[in-house]
Amino acid sequence: MKKTCLISIAILLLATVPPAQAAKCKYEINSVDKFTKVKTQKTKWASLDPWSVIIGSDSYLVAAISADLNAGSKTLGLQLIRQQSSSYRPRDYELRDVIVVPEGARLLILMADDTIVELPALHEVRASAGYAASNGQQTEFEIKTVAEINFALDESDVEALMKQEAKRIRVEAEDHNYDVFIAEALRDNFQWALGCIQ
Amino acid sequence: MKNLISLLTTASILLAGPVTANASECKFVINEVDPFTGKLMVTTAWEPLKSGMSEIVGQAFGDLSDISAAAVREGEQDYLALKLKLSDTTGSRPSDDDLQYAVSVPEGAGLWVVMGDQTTVQLFTDKAVRGKTKAKKDGAILVSDGRYLVKSTVIIRYALDAAAREALTQQSATGLRLNLRNRKFEFGYERGHIDFGIHEKSVGDISAIIGCLE
Numbered sequence: 001m002k003k004t005c006l007i008s009i010a011i012l013l014l015a016t017v018p019p020a021q022a023a024k025c026k027y028e029i030n031s032v033d034k035f036t037k038v039k040t041q042k043t044k045w046a047s048l049d050p051w052s053v054i055i056g057s058d059s060y061l062v063a064a065i066s067a068d069l070n071a072g073s074k075t076l077g078l079q080l081i082r083q084q085s086s087s088y089r090p091r092d093y094e095l096r097d098v099i100v101v102p103e104g105a106r107l108l109i110l111m112a113d114d115t116i117v118e119l120p121a122l123h124e125v126r127a128s129a130g131y132a133a134s135n136g137q138q139t140e141f142e143i144k145t146v147a148e149i150n151f152a153l154d155e156s157d158v159e160a161l162m163k164q165e166a167k168r169i170r171v172e173a174e175d176h177n178y179d180v181f182i183a184e185a186l187r188d189n190f191q192w193a194l195g196c197i198q
Numbered sequence: 199m200k201n202l203i204s205l206l207t208t209a210s211i212l213l214a215g216p217v218t219a220n221a222s223e224c225k226f227v228i229n230e231v232d233p234f235t236g237k238l239m240v241t242t243a244w245e246p247l248k249s250g251m252s253e254i255v256g257q258a259f260g261d262l263s264d265i266s267a268a269a270v271r272e273g274e275q276d277y278l279a280l281k282l283k284l285s286d287t288t289g290s291r292p293s294d295d296d297l298q299y300a301v302s303v304p305e306g307a308g309l310w311v312v313m314g315d316q317t318t319v320q321l322f323t324d325k326a327v328r329g330k331t332k333a334k335k336d337g338a339i340l341v342s343d344g345r346y347l348v349k350s351t352v353i354i355r356y357a358l359d360a361a362a363r364e365a366l367t368q369q370s371a372t373g374l375r376l377n378l379r380n381r382k383f384e385f386g387y388e389r390g391h392i393d394f395g396i397h398e399k400s401v402g403d404i405s406a407i408i409g410c411l412e
Contacts, residue, residue: 110234
């Protein structure tokens with residue numbers, strides 16, 4: 001009787017626990033509003049490149065994604081972090097609007113079969129930089145800009161992104177295309193993030 | 199313009215002649231088909247142009263310390279890109295606006311290329327392709343004997359059509375006139391230009407890098 005009970009519990013657990021991938025989900029936000037019963041989820045940022053991408057001679061870029069669910073609507077978040085070094089204290093104008101992504105600007109995602117998924121930016125993003133001295137003599141400065149951009153997702157986008165891995169992305173910013181090659185080991189991160197918002 | 203041509207070509211006219219790019223000498227920074235657009239993207243390495251007899255017209259531009267050229271292909275469109283490094287000094291601390299707009303290139307700004315046979319090829323910055331004139335600016339200030347040294351780097355891309363490309367590869371360029379716009383410290387904007395005579399050691403470099411696109 002005890003054995004049968006244990007087997008029943010195990011079957012019940014297998015039936016109710018989400019798939020293995022979803023079990024690894026990590027969230028910044030995962031809540032249900034007590035009054036409206038609206039579910040809100042935002043996954044933790046998942047890196048696309050463990051090593052920085054070099055832009056020009058003095059800038060480095062790292063990128064990460066998150067999937068968001070809000071009142072049944074899904075969006076994809078993209079975090080771009082641009083790092084520069086400077087041999088002089090940066091001026092105000094150099095810190096303003098370092099990354100500008102207009103509303104409607106495209107995120108292009110190159111999939112494993114070379115098809116492209118296009119997502120439009122939901123809102124304009126103008127990201128400015130902060131800086132800090134990297135040595136005591138105040139002769140070297142690190143400049144860092146963080147831009148978080150949200151892109152619209154419809155069901156066909158989700159389906160396309162869940163079907164296969166992504167290998168490269170491009171953000172068409174105002175004055176620059178930000179290209180990121182996705183590391184081999186991280187190419188299923190779109191599937192992971194989207195699989196976590198249900 | 200006639201004087202400019204004479205000035206720039208006298209020293210190097212004898213050296214000018216047809217140039218054939220040696221493909222094995224071509225160095226590329228980018229040479230791939232863009233997977234997002236399907237366009238062939240080619241950018242050659244920057245080729246420093248040695249300066250011959252040069253003249254800067256417009257007080258606010260200061261000195262031209264370096265000029266380099268590269269050829270760019272984006273799909274069907276070719277460009278000649280020039281990178282200028284300029285420096286200037288001023289007795290008062292430049293404002294942020296002075297620095298931010300230290301050197302700019304108006305949309306549709308022209309470049310005259312003086313060829314070995316004294317003809318000129320005129321090129322323009324092309325907004326239609328990139329959306330805006332490509333000009334990168336960075337300003338640094340150092341204090342030197344109470345004066346401020348301002349350094350600027352500007353990258354300008356000029357569109358090349360088939361006729362211009364052919365003209366530039368048929369013979370060597372001996373001089374350049376670049377039309378620029380500068381914010382003269384405390385006095386608003388000033389238009390001016392740089393006449394750049396290409397040193398005999400660099401005559402043929404522009405033709406060679408454009409030849410690398412073929």
